[in-house]
Amino acid sequence: MLQRYSLLSLFKNGLTGNENWQPTWRSVEPKKSYDVVIVGAGGHGLATAYYLARNHGITNVAIVDKGWIGGGNTGRNTSAIRSNYFYREATDFFERSLQLYEGLGEELNYNIMLSQIGVMTLAHSEHEMEGIRRWANAIQINGVDSEFLDLEQIRKELPILNTSVNARYPVVGGFVQRRGGVARHDAIAWGYARRADELGADIIEQCEVTNLLQHGGRVTGVETSKGKINAGQVVLAVAGHSSHLAAMADIKLPITSMALQAMVSEPLKPFLNTMTVSSVCHAYVSQSDRGELVIGGSADICNSYAQRGGMPVVEENIRALVELYPCLSRLKLMRQWAGIVDITPDTCPVIGALPMSGLYINGGWGTGGFKAIPAGGETTAYTVAHDSPHPLVEAFSLERFRSGELVNEAAASGVAH
Amino acid sequence: MQQIDCPWCGVRDEQEFSCGGELVSRPRDPANASDAEWTDYLYFRQNIKGLHTEVWRHTAGCRMWFLVDRDTVNHSITAIRKLQPGVTSAPEGEVNE
Amino acid sequence: MDKILRVSPLSRYWETEEGARIHRPDLLLCEEPFTGLVRLQLGRSADRSVCSRIEDIVGCELPRTPASNSSSACTVLWMSERDWLISVAPNDEHALASHLAVSLESASAAVNIVTDSKTLITAEGSNVRDMLAVGCSIDLHPGVFTNDYCVQTLLGRVQIVLRKTSIRDQFQIFVDRTYAAFLWEWLREVALEF
Amino acid sequence: MSDKDFRLTAGGEIDRQEPVSFRFNGKEYRGFKGDTLASALMANGVRVLSRSFKYHRPRGTFSAGIEECNSILQLDRAPDTEPNVRATMLPIHEGLEAFSQSCWPSVNWDIFSVLGWFSRFLPPGFYYKTFKWPSWKFYEPLIRHTAGMGIAPATQDHRTYTRRHEHCDVLVVGGGAAGFSAAVAAARSGARVILVDEHQCFGGALLRDEEYIDGVPAKVWLESAINQLRAYGNVRLLSRCTATGYYDHNQLVLVEHLSNESAGKSDPVQRMWKVRAKQVVLATGAIERPLVFPNNDRPGIMLASAVRTYVKRYAAVPGKKIVVYTNNSDAYRTAIESHKAGIEVAAIVDARETPQGTSVREAESLGIRIISGSRILNTKGYRGLRSVQVAGAAANTWINCEVLAVSGGWTPTVHLYSQNGGKLIYDQQWACFLPQAAEDVHCAGSLNGKWSLAECLGDGQKAGTQASNRAGFQSHWVPDQPDCGDIVLGDLLPVLPDIQTSPRKQWVDYLYDVTVGDVDIAAREEFLSIEHFKRYTTTGMAVDQGKTSNVNALSLLAQVTGRDIPDVGTTKFRPPFTPVTFGTLAGHEVGQLYLPKREMPCHRWHEASGGEFEDVGTWQRPACYPKAGESRDAATKREILTVRNGVGIFEGSPLGKIEVSGPDAADFLHRIYMNNVHSLGVGKIRYALMLDDAGVVMDDGVFCKLAENHYLLYPTSAAADRVALWLEEWSQTAWPELDIVIAVLSSQWATCTVSGPRARELMQSLPSNIDFSAEAFPHMSYRVGEILGISCRISRVSFTGEISYEINVPASYGDGLWSAIFKAGEPLGIAAYGSEALLTLRLEKGYLHVGADTDGTTIPDDIGWGAVAMKKKTDYVGRRSLTLPVNVREGRFQLVGYELQNPEEGEFLDVGSHVVESGGPEQRLSSIGYVTSSCFSPTLNLPVAIGRLLDGRSRQGDVVEVYSNGVQRPAKVVEPVFYDRESVRVHG
Ligand SMILES: Cc1cc2nc3c(=O)[nH]c(=O)nc-3n(C[C@H](O)[C@H](O)[C@H](O)COP(=O)(O)OP(=O)(O)OC[C@H]3O[C@@H](n4cnc5c(N)ncnc54)[C@H](O)[C@@H]3O)c2cc1C
Ligand SMILES: NC(=O)c1ccc[n+]([C@@H]2O[C@H](COP(=O)([O-])OP(=O)(O)OC[C@H]3O[C@@H](n4cnc5c(N)ncnc54)[C@H](O)[C@@H]3O)[C@@H](O)[C@H]2O)c1
Numbered sequence A: 001m002l003q004r005y006s007l008l009s010l011f012k013n014g015l016t017g018n019e020n021w022q023p024t025w026r027s028v029e030p031k032k033s034y035d036v037v038i039v040g041a042g043g044h045g046l047a048t049a050y051y052l053a054r055n056h057g058i059t060n061v062a063i064v065d066k067g068w069i070g071g072g073n074t075g076r077n078t079s080a081i082r083s084n085y086f087y088r089e090a091t092d093f094f095e096r097s098l099q100l101y102e103g104l105g106e107e108l109n110y111n112i113m114l115s116q117i118g119v120m121t122l123a124h125s126e127h128e129m130e131g132i133r134r135w136a137n138a139i140q141i142n143g144v145d146s147e148f149l150d151l152e153q154i155r156k157e158l159p160i161l162n163t164s165v166n167a168r169y170p171v172v173g174g175f176v177q178r179r180g181g182v183a184r185h186d187a188i189a190w191g192y193a194r195r196a197d198e199l200g201a202d203i204i205e206q207c208e209v210t211n212l213l214q215h216g217g218r219v220t221g222v223e224t225s226k227g228k229i230n231a232g233q234v235v236l237a238v239a240g241h242s243s244h245l246a247a248m249a250d251i252k253l254p255i256t257s258m259a260l261q262a263m264v265s266e267p268l269k270p271f272l273n274t275m276t277v278s279s280v281c282h283a284y285v286s287q288s289d290r291g292e293l294v295i296g297g298s299a300d301i302c303n304s305y306a307q308r309g310g311m312p313v314v315e316e317n318i319r320a321l322v323e324l325y326p327c328l329s330r331l332k333l334m335r336q337w338a339g340i341v342d343i344t345p346d347t348c349p350v351i352g353a354l355p356m357s358g359l360y361i362n363g364g365w366g367t368g369g370f371k372a373i374p375a376g377g378e379t380t381a382y383t384v385a386h387d388s389p390h391p392l393v394e395a396f397s398l399e400r401f402r403s404g405e406l407v408n409e410a411a412a413s414g415v416a417h
Numbered sequence B: 001m002q003q004i005d006c007p008w009c010g011v012r013d014e015q016e017f018s019c020g021g022e023l024v025s026r027p028r029d030p031a032n033a034s035d036a037e038w039t040d041y042l043y044f045r046q047n048i049k050g051l052h053t054e055v056w057r058h059t060a061g062c063r064m065w066f067l068v069d070r071d072t073v074n075h076s077i078t079a080i081r082k083l084q085p086g087v088t089s090a091p092e093g094e095v096n097e
Numbered sequence C: 001m002d003k004i005l006r007v008s009p010l011s012r013y014w015e016t017e018e019g020a021r022i023h024r025p026d027l028l029l030c031e032e033p034f035t036g037l038v039r040l041q042l043g044r045s046a047d048r049s050v051c052s053r054i055e056d057i058v059g060c061e062l063p064r065t066p067a068s069n070s071s072s073a074c075t076v077l078w079m080s081e082r083d084w085l086i087s088v089a090p091n092d093e094h095a096l097a098s099h100l101a102v103s104l105e106s107a108s109a110a111v112n113i114v115t116d117s118k119t120l121i122t123a124e125g126s127n128v129r130d131m132l133a134v135g136c137s138i139d140l141h142p143g144v145f146t147n148d149y150c151v152q153t154l155l156g157r158v159q160i161v162l163r164k165t166s167i168r169d170q171f172q173i174f175v176d177r178t179y180a181a182f183l184w185e186w187l188r189e190v191a192l193e194f
Numbered sequence D: 001m002s003d004k005d006f007r008l009t010a011g012g013e014i015d016r017q018e019p020v021s022f023r024f025n026g027k028e029y030r031g032f033k034g035d036t037l038a039s040a041l042m043a044n045g046v047r048v049l050s051r052s053f054k055y056h057r058p059r060g061t062f063s064a065g066i067e068e069c070n071s072i073l074q075l076d077r078a079p080d081t082e083p084n085v086r087a088t089m090l091p092i093h094e095g096l097e098a099f100s101q102s103c104w105p106s107v108n109w110d111i112f113s114v115l116g117w118f119s120r121f122l123p124p125g126f127y128y129k130t131f132k133w134p135s136w137k138f139y140e141p142l143i144r145h146t147a148g149m150g151i152a153p154a155t156q157d158h159r160t161y162t163r164r165h166e167h168c169d170v171l172v173v174g175g176g177a178a179g180f181s182a183a184v185a186a187a188r189s190g191a192r193v194i195l196v197d198e199h200q201c202f203g204g205a206l207l208r209d210e211e212y213i214d215g216v217p218a219k220v221w222l223e224s225a226i227n228q229l230r231a232y233g234n235v236r237l238l239s240r241c242t243a244t245g246y247y248d249h250n251q252l253v254l255v256e257h258l259s260n261e262s263a264g265k266s267d268p269v270q271r272m273w274k275v276r277a278k279q280v281v282l283a284t285g286a287i288e289r290p291l292v293f294p295n296n297d298r299p300g301i302m303l304a305s306a307v308r309t310y311v312k313r314y315a316a317v318p319g320k321k322i323v324v325y326t327n328n329s330d331a332y333r334t335a336i337e338s339h340k341a342g343i344e345v346a347a348i349v350d351a352r353e354t355p356q357g358t359s360v361r362e363a364e365s366l367g368i369r370i371i372s373g374s375r376i377l378n379t380k381g382y383r384g385l386r387s388v389q390v391a392g393a394a395a396n397t398w399i400n401c402e403v404l405a406v407s408g409g410w411t412p413t414v415h416l417y418s419q420n421g422g423k424l425i426y427d428q429q430w431a432c433f434l435p436q437a438a439e440d441v442h443c444a445g446s447l448n449g450k451w452s453l454a455e456c457l458g459d460g461q462k463a464g465t466q467a468s469n470r471a472g473f474q475s476h477w478v479p480d481q482p483d484c485g486d487i488v489l490g491d492l493l494p495v496l497p498d499i500q501t502s503p504r505k506q507w508v509d510y511l512y513d514v515t516v517g518d519v520d521i522a523a524r525e526e527f528l529s530i531e532h533f534k535r536y537t538t539t540g541m542a543v544d545q546g547k548t549s550n551v552n553a554l555s556l557l558a559q560v561t562g563r564d565i566p567d568v569g570t571t572k573f574r575p576p577f578t579p580v581t582f583g584t585l586a587g588h589e590v591g592q593l594y595l596p597k598r599e600m601p602c603h604r605w606h607e608a609s610g611g612e613f614e615d616v617g618t619w620q621r622p623a624c625y626p627k628a629g630e631s632r633d634a635a636t637k638r639e640i641l642t643v644r645n646g647v648g649i650f651e652g653s654p655l656g657k658i659e660v661s662g663p664d665a666a667d668f669l670h671r672i673y674m675n676n677v678h679s680l681g682v683g684k685i686r687y688a689l690m691l692d693d694a695g696v697v698m699d700d701g702v703f704c705k706l707a708e709n710h711y712l713l714y715p716t717s718a719a720a721d722r723v724a725l726w727l728e729e730w731s732q733t734a735w736p737e738l739d740i741v742i743a744v745l746s747s748q749w750a751t752c753t754v755s756g757p758r759a760r761e762l763m764q765s766l767p768s769n770i771d772f773s774a775e776a777f778p779h780m781s782y783r784v785g786e787i788l789g790i791s792c793r794i795s796r797v798s799f800t801g802e803i804s805y806e807i808n809v810p811a812s813y814g815d816g817l818w819s820a821i822f823k824a825g826e827p828l829g830i831a832a833y834g835s836e837a838l839l840t841l842r843l844e845k846g847y848l849h850v851g852a853d854t855d856g857t858t859i860p861d862d863i864g865w866g867a868v869a870m871k872k873k874t875d876y877v878g879r880r881s882l883t884l885p886v887n888v889r890e891g892r893f894q895l896v897g898y899e900l901q902n903p904e905e906g907e908f909l910d911v912g913s914h915v916v917e918s919g920g921p922e923q924r925l926s927s928i929g930y931v932t933s934s935c936f937s938p939t940l941n942l943p944v945a946i947g948r949l950l951d952g953r954s955r956q957g958d959v960v961e962v963y964s965n966g967v968q969r970p971a972k973v974v975e976p977v978f979y980d981r982e983s984v985r986v987h988g
């Protein structure tokens, strides 16, 4: 039985010397065989396991990860959440995800610290404002909140932003999705893990998949550093490693892996209550509940599986930040890191069946799959349970790269987040 | 930041270059290439974890394209070669310009 | 009608008291407007004989590596494969270009006057390497960046051609004219440190 | 030394002739030049400098270096303030002002310290377990209030920061004994050497330890090494310079602090060095490790080496009575030095049963009381240590003292080494992680687990010699064997509290208040991976990044989970080694220098004539030229009407100019352009599309045939650079066999466009050898000649729909030519027009603007070029993609015009509005098209717009709903041309 978390449980446990806290999840050794093996215990893998159990009653499931759960991009992203996409297909999907996020803390009985501080996109010229208008109007038409802001409103909401008309790139306007924001990245992984575990799924850490087992055109399991595990169905939810895993089944993907960096400043007393995004001054920034500024920008320039980045992007991000917020120049960078993101030509995910029976992918999230975790898990679980795509992700099949029916969000989401 | 040894100009900082991604070849006879062959070239990549061959251009220097054998895991570069006539690769469109 | 005046990209600074000059202790930068420039590019079929014809005209060998060669009349800077920039005294580029064009008549080649596309800034003084190193990642050590060496690189994120002349502590910076004013502002800011 | 005086009367590297006054928490104090803020406050008897993050416990200085976890202060007053400054690293200067952070109302009386009482209800990660109902939103403001450390400044930073690129053969990080002996060895071989150290003075541990090298004091040796190195031309020594990051291909980033004083504009305060080193020697030393015991965080509890440093280097006295608590012999030196300085040493408490080593013998001989085989059980003293409780023989006695100097051994500073991917191995004997030998990095000294000076010197020599050899220098230098006396080090006994039985309030991570109890809880809750543990408890996540806490934490985690320390491992080391100021990372490239910008050849004319500039890509272009008192709109309208009715002049210099020549030039371009290249005659111009290989329209421009196999391409301004690279790319990578030359001449030419019904009249009035008559020089043709005595190239192409001449002259004549034409045009009422007017002019005529009216999905057929695209049978770039299913199906977004219905005067559709339709059971709106260009046409006195619409060509005449920001307006779908549909005027 799951130990409920609440103010009361904190109090009771405090009185009894905090000795009765239960494991958040059990890290176990693999069984011989499962109905479904999910490769990758990031947000998407864990959420898939949770929804498989909760929505479809499939509980004989293993989630295997080569490292520790949430140690991939889920544990290293700038945690921006929004649903302000351009195309209907993308908006519907990401809006579903945001709605799930809004109830997730309660549902998981785990505080994911969803902080709907709003995501404000800035325009630095009339021309850019026109592009932004097209984008923001699309969002409104798709039934999602997006609010135009003129310069005066922006000044009022963000007095420390450089809104001088003499700036190198003066701000002229923008729009905001108020329901956008951030959530605590680790809590997503731990919260889903806790519930997936409770519902019966096995979480297996330090277990690297080294090969995909197949027979007669069908996937039959995985070979791992902890031995062979048989499976009826296998889901690849390995983000930057998607191509590497798919290659084990001789499948090529429309994905390039690149290092995307993020960085934090030293912790500061709260002073920034909105996330801002700018494509000219290419950086986005928000302040976490612990006080550090969380900063992101563009990816490093070439293919990489090294979870570290170089200086050019750091300098570029910080320069952009200081340009937007000149008063931050005296603050200090405390830590920088990188994750390996799986970028597709249209910057939209690939979800669904792969050309091998029983094998599915949840990947191609690129720079923006954290916000997608609840819906990604939900739709992947559905797709696996029904062996047919969930209506929300039909447009995101691998097949679109054969017919050319790309969902070209690249134009709409100019900034990576 | 990486350092790339341009076959013409010598060792320079990564920032002077553009990376064109992994080496792919454009079908020789596009008109007779199947949709699958064509989209393979346009969109699908091996995206190797480990040593692979990719194309780079020395954009801020001699503007020449060349091949780099680079390990995508540790970024070590094992070989750099000029493009030989006959070795074709496909221009990458908008990458990092 | 009045004769049409030529205007260098840093002309606005020439109208000030100090001119297009940045003067600091042990550092002097100065625009040398209208330095004659000819761009010479050869096609694949151009062979050795074409090169020797050119070498006869320019009076020195065409460099094959990032370097420059000089004759009494001109300096030839390597730009890329089969691609050179030739600098001459102001106004001498016309004669050189037509001379080259005539001798290359049948060959696959392009000879273009590009005087107006760039401007030349000379930078000298014992602080010059340190100043350039603020925004240039090339190794400028005198033992490495020797006389006549020349590279295309970035300075303050602007593309330049950088050449070491035979004069002690003196460099030439060729910069695209449309970026020249920006680079100049950058140089002025950076030079304050020295 | 009086009771109030915490400064020794002699000794230290401070300049007693130069007093410095400064303020802390509003009170004035005095120190000396050479003091750090921490040493100066110590010398003034100030013990509480800060409060901890979670429980607001009083804290005092803990270390004497970058590992400081307590004395982290706010510098200067708000709003010009700087948070999170380490008092231990900050040299004082006259007028300096600093404040404690995270406390209210004051550091001595902090109301939030009540949180300490509730600590049992605030276990690690408590916030994950609650605050979910009614919602996090409800609690967040409260929680946030307690978050963070310093206060962010609110004003612009006026200091400057600079940078420097540097190359060297050998970079030595760390200026201690090992670093210097490495640098000397490398420099002797002739290699280019850089040595950096983060402190004000070189010397590392030599500054605190009394050592001798070959009979002379180590400091004398150091002095001579520095002088020796300075004498080499190829050596650079940098102090107050931290190597913050070790990146790919041996790039290291160094941050040098130049001065403290609020400097004038021209004096940079910091310099970032980006060094490319052939070889790297890391001699970063080791950081002393605290011991974990109950209430081990009181002010006065300090690292043993730090106590020594304050006494020896700053002549500052941390307290009148000292107890040393150690598990190794090195800390005995603290007792010895303190004793020699006249500070009372109450006892040395040693966890080992039988302490051995040179220093132990020396302490014994000085008569210092040694309590071996013992532990500290507890401490007392809220705002400053008063006494410690010692276990063992003397029955848990309390010993009074003001300072407890602790040493739990040493943690090699492996950060940079690990950042670069170096592997670590665990050393059981010294209970620490050490670097493994690696290729291009050479580790030396304490970093390598060498603890005696002699070993460090030898190790440094070896590393320096190896590094220079690998960098290609022959070092023929025979290493000397330094004699540092017969030192016996003794051993080390790891001591960790037993988590199960001991009290919880024993600090592991001081800054974020992580205690032994928290380790226990995290382990119970399955946060067993060290990375999970770190994130759950926040150990090592504060500004010190766990420099003193990480190893204790992982050792405890190993203990409580029954694993070996190497199995638990370390957390990932990441740059920067110590925090780096944003301003330093931004460098000079802020404000107007943020990104390079380009000026057109006639920039100064525009400037002088009231042009209002805007950024168009990288270009500075005049949007319009308002006259005094004229609004932008009015100016634009005037400019448009002048072009329609008279003549205007526009600078189009950003247009690309690329010449392609050579025997295969026509073949090459035929493969590049969608349009036919072969069929164009000499002197003629053709409008053509360039696609990318996915079939998407990339550029529309014109090209001109100058001669057989000699073409001049005019890509659009926005695409000029990209097209040049694009042509080179295809030529180099796909068709290297084609014999062509691509000459990019875009900057060589200035382009002045004269346009309007009276353009010809104006051209004919200028002295020229070109015949401008309609017959001799028709639309879409090209002439070379002279104008006003300058050689020029003129093309008759039009972006306005009027007769236009694009005059190209060498760029340096641009400004002169422009002025002359303008003067000549004055009788005709000429006006200069800017980019705003041009956009309207081209929109009225329905001329497409690639990038605005098209996007990354637009193929030729969508904009009405489908037939041409398919007519050419041979392959060209993008052709194959045009037959993919997506590109041949129904339901594409096609170019159309829109006429707003029932407009008010001056009203027009918003660019960026959508055409909407509602459908489905919920009558949900959906977008079926966009408005991509729109304006109120002054020429037609009508609103005009173009855009793309789902199957738009078949909807001509329909009235559709256009949506923008909640408002819907009807518009009629029309042909995307509004003005001069038959193109009579351009051909005129
Ligand atoms: C710096 C950065 C910033 C970002 N910012 C945002 C943002 O602001 N908003 C947003 O929405 N998204 C953002 N993203 C993207 C987002 O983080 C990811 O899209 C998302 O976390 C992907 O989740 P996942 O579960 O698919 O992958 P991951 O969390 O990466 O999980 C994949 C797991 O697969 C495991 N794995 C890999 N190979 C194997 C194998 N062979 N065997 C077993 N296991 C294996 C890995 O160990 C890993 O744990 C950012 C990403 C980065 C790197
Ligand atoms: N006996 C023991 O137990 C023991 C333990 C530790 C040290 N020691 C003594 O300490 C000395 C060690 O000599 P050493 O040279 O190896 O180390 P060191 O500590 O003397 O010098 C290292 C120096 O490098 C600096 N540094 C570290 N990281 C840096 C960075 N990223 N950028 C710039 N500077 C950086 C440090 O501030 C320090 O000044 C010897 O004298 C040794 O005897 C003895």
Ligand SMILES: Cc1cc2nc3c(=O)[nH]c(=O)nc-3n(C[C@H](O)[C@H](O)[C@H](O)COP(=O)(O)O)c2cc1C
Binding pocket: A075, A076, A077, A078, A079, A185, A264, A288, A290, A292, A294, A307, A335, A336, A337, A338, D531, D540, D541, D542, D545, D571, D572, D574
């Ligand atoms: C939103 C967010 C906030 C973070 N805040 C901190 C922080 O306050 N302190 C810190 O040391 N690291 C912080 N990190 C970075 C982590 O320490 C770590 O670097 C990151 O998760 C990547 O893991 P790795 O460095 O172990 O590879 C943060 C990471 C994220 C994603």
Ligand SMILES: [Zn+2]
Binding pocket: B006, B007, B008, B009, B010, B058, B061, B062, B063, B064
């Ligand atoms: Zn090159």
